[in-house]
Amino acid sequence: MIEFRNVKKIYTGGINTIALDExxxxxxxxxxxxxxxxxxxxxxxxxxxxxAEEKPTSGEIFFNGEDISNLTPKQLPFYRRRIGTVFxxxxxxxxxxxxxxxxxxxxxxxxxxxxxxxxxxQILEIVGLAHKLDSYPREISGGEQQRVxxxxxxxxxxxxxIADEPTGNLDPISSWGIIQLLLKINKLGTTILLAxxxxxxxxxxxxxxxTLDQGKIIRxxxxxxxxx
Numbered sequence: 001m002i003e004f005r006n007v008k009k010i011y012t013g014g015i016n017t018i019a020l021d022e023x024x025x026x027x028x029x030x031x032x033x034x035x036x037x038x039x040x041x042x043x044x045x046x047x048x049x050x051x052a053e054e055k056p057t058s059g060e061i062f063f064n065g066e067d068i069s070n071l072t073p074k075q076l077p078f079y080r081r082r083i084g085t086v087f088x089x090x091x092x093x094x095x096x097x098x099x100x101x102x103x104x105x106x107x108x109x110x111x112x113x114x115x116x117x118x119x120x121x122q123i124l125e126i127v128g129l130a131h132k133l134d135s136y137p138r139e140i141s142g143g144e145q146q147r148v149x150x151x152x153x154x155x156x157x158x159x160x161x162i163a164d165e166p167t168g169n170l171d172p173i174s175s176w177g178i179i180q181l182l183l184k185i186n187k188l189g190t191t192i193l194l195a196x197x198x199x200x201x202x203x204x205x206x207x208x209x210x211t212l213d214q215g216k217i218i219r220x221x222x223x224x225x226x227x228x
Contacts, residue, residue, distance in 0.1 A: 001160065001191055002027040002050065007059035009045050009215075019045040021215040022059070027193065029159070032186045034202045035195040037212035043195045046212070047164055050193075051083060052076055064159070081109065084153030084161040084190075088168035090145040092137040098124065098148050099133040105155050119155060127151045127181060143174030150181060160191045167198060179205060 009020040020042045027033050035043050048054045049061055052068050061068050063082070071079055092101050102120045111119070124130045127147040129140075137145055146166060153161055163182060167175035179194075179201055186192045196202060202209055211219040 001029045001031075001064055002193075003060075003062040004046075004049075005060040005062070007049065007056045007061060009042075009049060009054070010057045018215050020049075020056075023212075023215070023217050025210060025217060025220060027191065030186065030189055030191055032183065032192045032205070032207040033194070034205060034207060034209045035193060035212065036197070036199075036202060036209060039197075040214075041212040042215040043212055044164075045215075047162055047193075047195060051085065051162065052079060081156045082158050082160065084150075084156065084158040086146070086149050086153050086161065086163040086166045088165040090137070090142075090149045090169075092145055092148055094137050097134050097136055098129060098140070098151075101137070101148055102151050102155055105152050109156070123151045123155050124148075126154065126185070141174065142170050143177055146170065146174075146178050147181065150178070150185070154185065154190075158190070160193065161185065163192065163194045163196075165196055166194070167196065167201065172200075175201065176204070 003026045005024055006022050007020055007024070008018070008022050011017045011019055035046065037043055049056055052071050055069055068079060093104065096104065099120055102123055103116045106116045106119065121130055121133060124133050127150055129144060129147055129151065132140060132144070137148070161182070167178050170178065175198070182192050182194065183205070209219070209221045210217060
């Protein structure tokens with residue numbers, strides 16, 4: 001599904017900085033992969049390249065066999081709908097209900113009211129919040145807010161979800177609940193790429209781990225253990 005071939009990313013300025021240095025890896029369909037490494041290791045750059053927010057200095061990046069390195073501005077929105085994104089800060093709209101927060105992602109892509117009214121409750125059911133669809137973000141916990149963010153990421157039924165430090169603002173119990181939800185979504189057939197600093201979570205998940213350090217892949221373990 002995802003392939004990086006000899007990808008290098010250099011940020012130019014007063015001093016050139018090599019963020020990624022000739023990295024290559026493949027993530028297969030329906031894998032669950034944790035991406036780990038210290039701050040500055042290159043995780044954020046890798047995710048930005050995969051989301052086509054930035055372009056590689058050299059090398060190739062493929063998504064389902066398509067080279068995404070040179071997508072046109074017109075192609076970008078359609079490509080990004082194939083990737084669900086979840087961040088550390090939930091990015092919910094405070095004046096909209098949970099239903100409206102998830103529905104908004106469909107409204108901007110011109111889905112009909114009928115489709116929205118059918119899809120949104122189904123997605124909220126998957127994340128365990130169908131009973132709170134009329135609640136506002138301020139009325140629910142941080143863990144529940146992150147579940148809404150995951151629902152919003154799921155609403156286009158993307159084949160890939162990128163979760164970038166999704167538990168960074170949560171307590172340990174809520175954090176593990178979010179990871180269990182991502183594991184459930186993975187079992188339903190969605191590929192998950194989880195970027196995290198949390199060693200305990202990676203070690204409990206026991207899935208593949210790619211470790212970055214100074215822009216290079218230094219480990220790629222098929223069964224996860226965060227060793228650095």
